[in-house]
Amino acid sequence: MNNRIVLHIDMNAFFASIEQKTNPALRGRPVIVCGNPETRTVVSAASYEAKPFGIKAGMSIGEARRLCPQAIFVIGNLAKYVDTSRQIFNILRRFSAKTEIFSIDEAFLDISDTCSSYAGALQTGQAIKKAIAVEMGLTCSVGIGPNKLIAKLASDMKKPDGLILVPPEQVSTTLENLPIKDLCGVGRQMEKHLHALGIYTCGDLGCYPASMLRQHFGIVGEVLHNMGLGLDSAPVHYSDDEPPVKSMGHTHTLARDTADVDEIRRNIFSLSEQVAVRLRKDNYCGRTVCLILRYSDFFTFSRHLTVDYFLDSGYDIYQQAWKIFTRLDWQGRAVRLIGISVSNLVHKTRQLYLLEEFTGTQSVDRVMDRINEKYGEFRLIRAAMMKSERKLVQPILARGLWAKTFTKGGL
DNA sequence: TCTGGGGTCCTAGGACCC
């Protein structure tokens, strides 16, 4: 672990930059990427022309519009961003096989094997920036350091289009006056707790006795102490040892809060179907179903239910989720958000497939998957997802199968 | 700030078994 050289690549205003690249009319103008403004949505990304107005990710659309009335709002296209992201990661892998995909627009590279000096690392950083600019027409910030913690802090120091090196001998001076909230892992709550102890900067954190931090925060205290000293032994996890998926889920904020039990039920069903489609597409099934609810006063909670068999059918997931809902002391409160997730996942091997005995609902699911793959997502849906059964059925496509799902699904 | 959606990890308590 000694003498490592780690790079952190962080794309600049990723979603907004992609939109500006593909649509020249947006260049040089304040662009805000968000969800469908007709739903209750927030800012996903802001271009560098919009940031000076105070636009930040997570901000409500109303607030963003108030701060920057001239902004251009663009509905995000996740598929396009994922595709661009893949191309960028392919470029990065040319520079090091030890590339860890950290998020859609961030990656770590361990170049210790191929690069013996920090001067060489700077050249590599420069070459990466050039390749991404020439091949993708996008800019990024690159941070270089002796570990992931320092590399990530370094990439944050100059945006956009930065290249910052923090060699080991400069770590302590760099951290000295850096606010603790800049550390990855220190959020609002932790910041509050640390402030209460008189810890404001990473320098303060490093000086604070480790035993006291352990006393206050348990195992986390140990990690915090190391962070304060700029120490981080976490390896760069490259593709060969990518961690397995632990859960898959969807949440949805309703257009309007509702206390209509049938509307809630339909949404639970619809979300269950969406999760199931993804599970089957990636060959996963799971044993634990989680229902998440947020009431209109923002009180949010979740309830889990584990069964002793594996689920990947929307109807089966829905049944468990509905069981959870009916057991709640709901009292007719208005619901703002509904979520369904499935955990305790296993990846289906071929063997498991052969052993699996398909139930009626499972075989119907597979036929539905094939039709939806061919004609578009959710062209064919179960009757239970609909408001008024018959009139919304997709014509022709659904004929016959709808009747089948209706009877087999028992709905 | 009328506040999205996708995740992960950690903790703590209770049930259950040996």
Place this chain on the structure above:
DNA sequence: TCTGGGGTCCTAGGACCC
């Protein structure tokens, strides 16, 4: 059994990340 302790699983919820 008026019982101790360890291990594992399940559940709920908090905090954090992008």
